Amino acid sequence: MPYMSAPYKKGIRACKQNIINEHYYRINILNAVIDFQLAELDSRFTDDSLEILVLSATFDPRDNFRSFKYEDVKNLALRFYPQDFTSYDMLVLDMECGFFLTDIQRDPRFANTTTVSDLCRRLVQSRKSAFFPMIYRLICLVLTLPVSTATTERAFSSINIIKNKL
Structure with missing residues (x-):
C-alpha cells in the first residue's frame, strides 16, 4: 500500500x-x-422511469412522511395513471391529500412505518383505505411498479437496486 x-x-x-x-x-x-x-x-432507466420513481417516493413513510408532497401525488396520478383516475377521482384525490398527511401523522399505528408496502398494509388494517380510497389506489399502483416498468430482464434486475425484495 x-x-x-x-x-x-x-x-x-x-x-x-x-x-x-x-x-x-x-x-x-x-x-x-x-x-x-x-x-x-x-x-x-429512461427519463420516464426515473420520474415515476422520484414521484412515487412521495409515499415514503420514513421520518414521519417528510417527503410527502401534494403536488407529487397529483402529478403521479395525472402523468402516469390517467386511465385509472377520472376527473372526479382527481378532485377526490385532491381533497384526500389535504387530510391524509395530518391524519396519518397523528395516528400512532403509523408511527413505525418504514416502507410503502408496510404503509399499504397498515392502511388496510386500520380501515383508512376506505377513508382515502384514491390515495390507497395510487399506492397500490406504485407497488406494482417493478412489474409494470420492467420490460427487459436487464431493467428488471436493476430495479432491485432501488426497491428491496419486500
Whole structure:
C-alpha cells in the first residue's frame, strides 16, 4: 500500500499537478468510479422511469412522511395513471391529500412505518383505505411498479437496486 502523504508519482516521475497519493485515490479515482456508476444507472432507466420513481417516493413513510408532497401525488396520478383516475377521482384525490398527511401523522399505528408496502398494509388494517380510497389506489399502483416498468430482464434486475425484495 502506498504511503498516502507522499507526492503522487505517475509511473517513475512525479506528477506535474503536485498532489499527494491520498488526493489522487480519494478524489480522482473515486470520482471516476462514481461517474461510471451514474452513467451505468442512467443508461438502464429512461427519463420516464426515473420520474415515476422520484414521484412515487412521495409515499415514503420514513421520518414521519417528510417527503410527502401534494403536488407529487397529483402529478403521479395525472402523468402516469390517467386511465385509472377520472376527473372526479382527481378532485377526490385532491381533497384526500389535504387530510391524509395530518391524519396519518397523528395516528400512532403509523408511527413505525418504514416502507410503502408496510404503509399499504397498515392502511388496510386500520380501515383508512376506505377513508382515502384514491390515495390507497395510487399506492397500490406504485407497488406494482417493478412489474409494470420492467420490460427487459436487464431493467428488471436493476430495479432491485432501488426497491428491496419486500
